[in-house]
Every structure is written in C-alpha cells, then in structure tokens.
Amino acid sequence: MKIRLALCLAFLGQAAGAQECREDTVFLKGEWGQARFAVEIADDVEERAQGLMHRESMPTSAGMLFVYERPQTLSFWMRNTLIELDMLFIDATGTVRHIHHSAQPLDETPIFGGDDLTHVLEINGGLAKAMGIAPGTVLRHPTFSNPDTEWPC
Numbered sequence: 001m002k003i004r005l006a007l008c009l010a011f012l013g014q015a016a017g018a019q020e021c022r023e024d025t026v027f028l029k030g031e032w033g034q035a036r037f038a039v040e041i042a043d044d045v046e047e048r049a050q051g052l053m054h055r056e057s058m059p060t061s062a063g064m065l066f067v068y069e070r071p072q073t074l075s076f077w078m079r080n081t082l083i084e085l086d087m088l089f090i091d092a093t094g095t096v097r098h099i100h101h102s103a104q105p106l107d108e109t110p111i112f113g114g115d116d117l118t119h120v121l122e123i124n125g126g127l128a129k130a131m132g133i134a135p136g137t138v139l140r141h142p143t144f145s146n147p148d149t150e151w152p153c
Contacts, residue, residue, distance in 0.1 A: 019140065021153030026065055026121060027140040028096075029151065032132030036061070037123060043067040043143075052122060053080040063123040067143050074113040074120060078103050084125025088133070089113030094144040094151055096137040099128050119143065 019027050019036075028035045038061055042048045048066050052058065068074070071092055078085070082105050089098040100111045102125040113120060121139065128134075138150040145152070 021140065021142050023142055025141070026063065027151070028133060028137050029140075030096075030132075030134060030137035032134065032137070035131060035133070037063045037121070039063045039065040039121070039141075041065055041067060041143075051076075051081065052083065052085065054082065056082055058083055058124055060124055060127065063121055065141065065143070066120040066122070068118050071116040071118050073115045074117045075110040076100075076103075076113065076120060077110055078105055078107045081105055085122045086125055086128040086133075087111060087113065088121040088123070088128065088137075089117050090119040090121065090139060091116055092118045092144070092146055093148045094119075094139040094141070096133070096135050096139070098135060099133065101129055102126055 023041060024038055026037045026039050042051060042064055051066070052064055074089060076087055084105060085103045087100040087103055088096050091097050097117065098114045100113070103111055140151040140153060142153050
C-alpha cells in the first residue's frame with residue numbers, strides 16, 4: 001500500500017506541470033488534488049466491446065477512456081477482464097457522477113453507472129480511493145468539447 005500511495009503522490013506532482021491537451025492523456029482535478037493518466041481511447045462499438053479484456057496487468061498511471069457520441073444510460077461488466085478496475089462514470093461536462101470501486105475480474109453482473117453519461121474512465125482497482133478521487137472530480141481531455149465543459153482544453 002505504501003508503494004501505491006507513493007505512486008499516487010508522484011501522479012499528483014506530475015499533473016501540476018504543463019497540461020497540454022492530448023488524445024492519449026486525461027487530467028483529473030478535484031478537492032483531493034490533480035492527476036494525469038495515459039489513456040487508450042475506446043470510441044467505437046468494437047473498441048468499447050473489447051475494452052480491457054484479457055489483459056493481465058495495466059501500468060498504475062494508465063487507463064482506458066470510453067467515449068460515447070451522445071449522453072446515455074451506461075452499464076458495464078467485467079466479462080473476460082482479468083484485472084480489478086475502478087470505473088469513473090462521467091457526464092458531457094467532464095464531471096465524474098459516479099464511481100464503482102474495485103470491480104471484480106470476470107464478474108458479469110451489470111455495473112450501473114447512471115444516466116446522461118458520455119464517458120467512462122477505467123483505472124486500476126483501488127486507485128480512486130487511494131488518491132481521493134470522488135464524484136464531482138472534473139476531467140480534461142479533447143473529447144470534452146461542448147460549451148458546458150467544466151475544464152476545457
């Protein structure tokens with residue numbers, strides 16, 4: 001746990017630097033501080049269906065950002081997913097509305113994220129709690145481009 005906390009603190013420091021908007025990077029900020037994750041984008045039907053399936057590990061500073069064209073009700077599951085994940089459910093303004101902590105590998109029980117959502121960020125399980133990431137956290141990424149975006153690029 002000490003190693004994970006040290007890594008979390010390192011992310012907070014990294015995020016405080018220059019914050020150039022890039023497709024492969026998501027910035028988060030909230031009352032807890034700031035962080036940066038290197039992300040893969042899943043923005044079409046095939047990529048979203050594949051997600052993080054069959055992977056045995058993921059770097060602590062990495063994640064996958066699922067992008068939907070319009071606000072909708074979202075539910076996820078862990079079919080063929082081998083690593084524990086935190087799922088951050090996000091609306092069109094870039095605001096985290098719900099977090100499902102530590103989704104269990106291979107569990108096919110639907111995980112309800114909420115209504116009117118456009119994004120889901122998956123990161124390593126337990127990381128959101130360890131860092132203090134909570135609902136109300138905002139994200140910065142080029143896919144948050146509407147006029148109501150909380151932290152635009």
